[in-house]
Amino acid sequence: MPVTGSSPYAGRRLGDTRARTLTGASIVAVVRGDSVVASPRPDETLRAGDVLVVIGTHEGIAGVQSIITG
Structure with a gap:
């Protein structure tokens, strides 16, 4: 799912x-351009x-989508 500029979490x-705690779903990777951050840490x-x-x-x-889009 994309993180848009209007997301309340862009830059955070x-x-x-608290996605996993609130939903039980896990964010297992962040795709950023041509690179992938696998198993991103909470401070990413x-x-x-x-x-x-x-x-x-x-x-x-x-x-998770609801959280990310605000």
Whole structure:
């Protein structure tokens, strides 16, 4: 799922989303241009244009999308 410039988490740390705690879904990678941050740490700063790779239930993934889009 994309992180847009209007995301409340663009420029903030991944851990600030509390995505796993709130949804049970996991962000397992951040695709940034031609590079991939596999198993990103909670202190990884999300940037507009990043694409998050999320695994979990349909509900969990939808929850992460809701968090990321605000």
